[in-house]
Amino acid sequence: MALTIDADCFEALYLAGIIAGQTGRAADAAEFLSRAVKANPNVADVHYNRGVALDALKRQAEALESYERAIALRPDHADAHYNRGVVLRELQRPSEALVSLERAIALKSDYAEALNNRGVVLDQLERHAEALESYDRAIAARPGYAEAFNNRGVALSGLGRASEAVDSYTRALALKPGYSSAWNNLGLALADLDRPAEALQSYDRAIALDPHSAEALYNRANALRDLHRHRDAVDSYERALAIKPDYAAAHWNLADCRLLLGDFDRGWEEYEWRWKIDLAGHERTRFPQPLWLGDFDLRGRTILLYSEMGFGDTLLFCRYAKQVAALGARVVLQVQPALVPLLESLEGVAQVVASGALLPAFDCQCPLMSLPLAFKTNLGNLPAEIPYLRSDPARVAAWRRKLGTEKARPRIGLVWSGSMKLKNDRRSMPLAQMLRLVGDWAEWLSLQTEVRAPDLPLLATRADLRDLGGQLTDFADTAALIDLLDVLVTVDTSIAHVAGAMGKPAWILLPFDPHDWRWMLDRHDSPWYPTARLFRQPVSGDWASVIGNVGEELRKCFGAGHVHR
Numbered sequence: 001m002a003l004t005i006d007a008d009c010f011e012a013l014y015l016a017g018i019i020a021g022q023t024g025r026a027a028d029a030a031e032f033l034s035r036a037v038k039a040n041p042n043v044a045d046v047h048y049n050r051g052v053a054l055d056a057l058k059r060q061a062e063a064l065e066s067y068e069r070a071i072a073l074r075p076d077h078a079d080a081h082y083n084r085g086v087v088l089r090e091l092q093r094p095s096e097a098l099v100s101l102e103r104a105i106a107l108k109s110d111y112a113e114a115l116n117n118r119g120v121v122l123d124q125l126e127r128h129a130e131a132l133e134s135y136d137r138a139i140a141a142r143p144g145y146a147e148a149f150n151n152r153g154v155a156l157s158g159l160g161r162a163s164e165a166v167d168s169y170t171r172a173l174a175l176k177p178g179y180s181s182a183w184n185n186l187g188l189a190l191a192d193l194d195r196p197a198e199a200l201q202s203y204d205r206a207i208a209l210d211p212h213s214a215e216a217l218y219n220r221a222n223a224l225r226d227l228h229r230h231r232d233a234v235d236s237y238e239r240a241l242a243i244k245p246d247y248a249a250a251h252w253n254l255a256d257c258r259l260l261l262g263d264f265d266r267g268w269e270e271y272e273w274r275w276k277i278d279l280a281g282h283e284r285t286r287f288p289q290p291l292w293l294g295d296f297d298l299r300g301r302t303i304l305l306y307s308e309m310g311f312g313d314t315l316l317f318c319r320y321a322k323q324v325a326a327l328g329a330r331v332v333l334q335v336q337p338a339l340v341p342l343l344e345s346l347e348g349v350a351q352v353v354a355s356g357a358l359l360p361a362f363d364c365q366c367p368l369m370s371l372p373l374a375f376k377t378n379l380g381n382l383p384a385e386i387p388y389l390r391s392d393p394a395r396v397a398a399w400r401r402k403l404g405t406e407k408a409r410p411r412i413g414l415v416w417s418g419s420m421k422l423k424n425d426r427r428s429m430p431l432a433q434m435l436r437l438v439g440d441w442a443e444w445l446s447l448q449t450e451v452r453a454p455d456l457p458l459l460a461t462r463a464d465l466r467d468l469g470g471q472l473t474d475f476a477d478t479a480a481l482i483d484l485l486d487v488l489v490t491v492d493t494s495i496a497h498v499a500g501a502m503g504k505p506a507w508i509l510l511p512f513d514p515h516d517w518r519w520m521l522d523r524h525d526s527p528w529y530p531t532a533r534l535f536r537q538p539v540s541g542d543w544a545s546v547i548g549n550v551g552e553e554l555r556k557c558f559g560a561g562h563v564h565r
Helices: 010-022 026-039 044-056 060-073 078-090 094-107 112-124 128-141 146-158 162-175 180-192 196-209 214-226 230-243 248-260 264-276 311-326 337-343 368-374 393-403 431-437 453-461 475-482 494-502 543-558
Strands: 302-306 330-335 349-354 364-367 411-415 443-446 465-467 487-491 506-510 532-536
Touching: 010 026, 010 044, 026 044, 044 060, 044 078, 060 078, 078 094, 078 112, 094 112, 112 128, 112 146, 128 146, 146 162, 146 180, 162 180, 180 196, 180 214, 196 214, 214 230, 214 248, 230 248, 248 264, 264 368, 302 311, 302 368, 311 330, 311 337, 311 349, 311 368, 311 494, 330 337, 337 349, 337 475, 364 368, 393 475, 411 431, 431 453, 431 543, 475 494, 487 494, 487 543, 494 506, 494 532, 506 543, 532 543
Parallel strands: 302 330, 302 364, 330 349, 411 443, 411 487, 443 465, 487 506, 506 532
Antiparallel strands: none
């Protein structure tokens, strides 16, 4: 009624704005409060409440301005400092958000919401220990604060304390059973503890509460993959993508599953989503030259093929250089420096360049791992002609001299662990497990270049396993040594690819859930490497039975009564 009498009445506009905000009409609230600000710009609470309404409308930049005007009028306005911090966090300005939240806490030491959000920002800044302390203070101020218990679990997970994170999520859910995000986070912590069946149950609870959570569906698919239910995982990834079509991680993991299942046509297309994922060490090199994916004539052109990720990826896909050259192209290959000496003799390659070195002129380019898409590779046309990598005779002769005595027993190479940089590494085993193979009927050589600290003392005591890993200077050295073996027994590392590409016997020991799609599922051979044999864990973590099977097969193939070159 007051507004019909006086449309510029400050008190009426302010009251109308507050009522509209309280009844969920944020647009009306923003309009009334904006008019109130014009009528009287000197009241801090009007600017503050206008900011709340604008924030509800996702107009964060304007909300920020309103909070700052409230603070300018009243520097001790703790709620304005708090809300300013939340908006800055939403605007991806965490360092500024932290300053604002800490100002709110300085004004009101038991401000539970500010303490909780301070923790969220600290987690964003990867300062997990400080975040944990902030959540604990929030919980001390408000013992029934389910959100703080949930976020506390996130900090504990960030600190690698997954068991404690499970306890914190469980506390959150006891306080708020319908908390979808906490069920999802509980699943992630259980997955970190290698408890995928329980993780799956948690994700299912999260999805029942929030059927449109693409993240929970994605995590559910990851749990199904860990449980070796890859077809079910495909369905769950597809459901996540139906909700969030640009979910790059879901596309990439979907590619992994499709390739594992042998669906190469769909798999290669999905695999291109890898470029949309922020992975350490996997940033796409931007070239002005056009990308070639089999879509234009290469005759008379120079093409750059370049490595992207690990050594194994390069060693596997460099085989395509020959096919590219057969299309009439001059091929320049850019690879990791340690691979240059080995790949200089690769058929089809005109020039090999180390990553980071100056490149020659070229007309077009293609990353190595996109070549299967370019050639429409499937199981029927997969290029598996070996060997496509060869050892250097001079290096072989040098290794023969180093090995010394005339070979009278089978010579077996061993590799038991991969890179220590890999998180949740299930492909590696302790040296003690691999040593069960070692006996005096064969000559045993370690090609392990990166020995983990727990394995060092044991390796030093074993005169029956000759440690040569430290003498391998590059992959050409590795290839020369492999040439002198009867068989290489290795977990899933780049050395397996060297042996496979050379056409040497490579016995590859694989975890129950494959570390890599290229070994596919349930096969004991490899379509990529005809001389490879695959030995798989029957259940997760069971290296003992794998080693037992390998030991029996080694004696059968290379033991007493066999002639060795």
